[in-house]
Amino acid sequence: MPHLNIEYSDNLPALDAGALLLAMNQALLASGQFDECDIKSRAQKMDAFRIGVSLSPRAFVHGRLSILDGRPHAIRQALSACLLQVLQQQCWPAGLELQLSVEVLEIERTAYAKACIEC
Template identity: 50%
Template sequence: MPHFTLEHTTNLPALDAQALLRAANQALFASGQFGAEIDIKSRAIPLEAFAVGTAGDGLRGFIHGKLAILSGRNAEIKRQLSEAVLAAIEAQYSVPDHMDVQISVEIVDLDRAAYAKAAHTRRSAT
């Protein structure tokens, strides 16, 4: 835990999704809210079909992050997490001057009592 999903429109030039995921993971680990860094999982979903407003000129796009965490954290911690991830994304991606781009992050609570996980670690060959 946590799970971070990054959605981004495919019209954003020079967007390196892997670099954005690494930056988000580093910000999440630095928050001190999560145990081991190996527990932070992230993925990127490129969006080829999308609309931003009503203009169809292809000069609008977005990056949206959804952070799913176990329930129980207060609103201030959630705000700190969303702002840290947003800052990490903005530091990693330079928005082109000729485009309108919105970047957002949301926090979603997962029911702690209903969440199940199995972690299988590598075994060293001896």
């Protein structure tokens, strides 16, 4: 824990998903809430998407951070704010409206199972 899922529109061809995930993982580690080896992140490019009804160029990046329940609201809010800040600091293309968002979801601790296997 945590699991970070990034979804982004496919009209952001210059987005380096690997570099973005590294920056996001570094921000999560710096928060002091997680052990380095527990942070798992992945990115998915969405080739089918629609933002509103306008034909003007629009794009999005959305982060979904899933963490075990029990952390105070202030910590969850700080986590979403620090991840949004990482998104805002990226180099984005000119000429399109870009929507950046982050949500923090809680996973019920008693219903989460995890195993670590060394191969």
